[in-house]
Amino acid sequence: MKKTGFISIVGRPNVGKSTLLNSILGTQIAIVSAKPQTTRNRIAGIETRGDDQFVFLDTPGIFKPQNTLGDFMVKTANSTMQDGDAVILVADVGYAPGEVEEGIIRYLKQSDTPCILALNKVDLYRREKIAETIAAYAAKHDFFAVVPISAKKGKYVDELLDECAKLLHEGDWFYDEDMITDQPQRQIAAEIIREKILRTVDKEIPHGVAVVIEEYTEEDGLVRIRAEIFCEKASHKGILVGKNGETLKRIGSYARADLEEMLEVQVYLNLWVKVKENWRDSQRGLQNFGYIEE
Ligand SMILES: Nc1nc2c(ncn2[C@@H]2O[C@H](COP(=O)(O)OP(=O)(O)OP(=O)(O)O)[C@@H](O)[C@H]2O)c(=O)[nH]1
Ligand SMILES: [Mg+2]
Structure with missing residues (x-):
């Protein structure tokens, strides 16, 4: 039985959304840099495993826009989030939820969209800090799953994908099996x-x-x-x-x-x-x- 689903990857700038997409696909299709506001467009990354086809949608980080380009980026992120069947909220595991995460959580509740929380950059922090951040998020929302990861080191990314698989629905695939992105x-x-x-x-x-x-x-x-x-x-x-x-x-x-x-x-x-x-x-x-x- 074929399964599929659109899963948008959202969060504030620089938390590692594009790094995560590349890590899932095992190849570099989204650019990455140490500077915030790297990604400007919605980027589809397609992963097909067995009967499952995941369509991940990487998005620009959400921030307070200062110009027309910024408006475009934030609109793109929000509309992509609304298009997805499910959401991966990526956040830095070293920080408690802030304004951006609160805004996303409000949308999740109101729309009843399932969300996996990916707390990224575990390689940078101590266990206690990670536990503290998990608790702070758990108090805010009933996430479908919470997975601490290191996108950069590829750690626990398979576990994250296993959780994503539970959110797919039965249906025909949108893309050929060997396709990995929609970008020319x-x-x-x-x-x-x-x-x-x-x-x-x-x-x-x-x-x-x-x-x-x-x-x-x-x-x-x-x-x-x-x-x-x-x-x-x-x-x-x-x-x-x-x-x-x-x-x-x-x-x-x-x-x-x-x-x-x-x-x-x-x-x-x-x-x-x-x-x-x-x-x-x-x-x-x-x-x-x-x-x-x-
Ligand atoms: N230490 C560490 N650094 C990471 C990890 N994941 C990503 N980074 C770094 O974080 C920075 C931002 O990564 P990006 O993937 O560009 O972040 P993004 O969320 O896509 O950023 P925008 O496109 O600006 O919204 C880069 O320097 C990455 O190398 C991780 O697991 N550990
Ligand atoms: Mg990016």
Whole structure:
């Protein structure tokens, strides 16, 4: 008997939602960085095991938006949560529930949506702290299950998946058995470039960056990618390019290594940096860079 279900992965920024998705799938489809607000879109990750097909929906972290891009991200997270058959609430096991978690819990109660609480980053904390956080959450809501995990180390992720399996319902699968994501290859490529920017430059700069793939062709075992990196200020462009173009070169070779590993072919990567002032503050800017409400 085939079973399936849409399970949205929600929580505040930086708690490890995308790391968890990658860990479940055993491959990197969602970008990860130490900076909050890394994920901007809903990303489906599909895992098929035996008769079960899980469709996990990774979402942007929920926070107080400061611009139109932020509004888009939070709306995406909320609507994805509402679309799911079940929810995985990811939270840092070192912290008691705060405003974001309280808001999600309110939605769960009102909608009667089953939720598994994944308390992440157990590798960083002592047992007593973990027990304290579990108790604080248990006092707030009757979760379907509470699973302390380390997404980064892949610890207890199988246990989490066993709990998710109990929430699937009978029904036809939505995706082919061998499919792992709904993102087109060129979007993953753009995201990989953005990940390297998040990991290479600091402060506001990476948050104001959008990556657009202008050309993506494959021939004779070589993939040619030309991408434009849009940033918000001329001074940001200077930093992204760096002295003698060194920073951009570093971003490029870092991204190329990942792309070659993913595509298993040689990649020729050509990056250009451009300025588009305040694009994050306009609906038009968002649409131009592919941030469109579904
Ligand atoms: N120590 C530790 N770090 C982790 C763990 N899981 C994730 N991280 C780190 O936490 C940071 C954020 O991880 P992400 O997966 O990008 O977090 P996210 O919740 O998707 O963040 P947003 O997309 O910004 O909402 C990264 O530096 C991860 O390496 C874990 O189990 N242990
Ligand atoms: Mg993320």
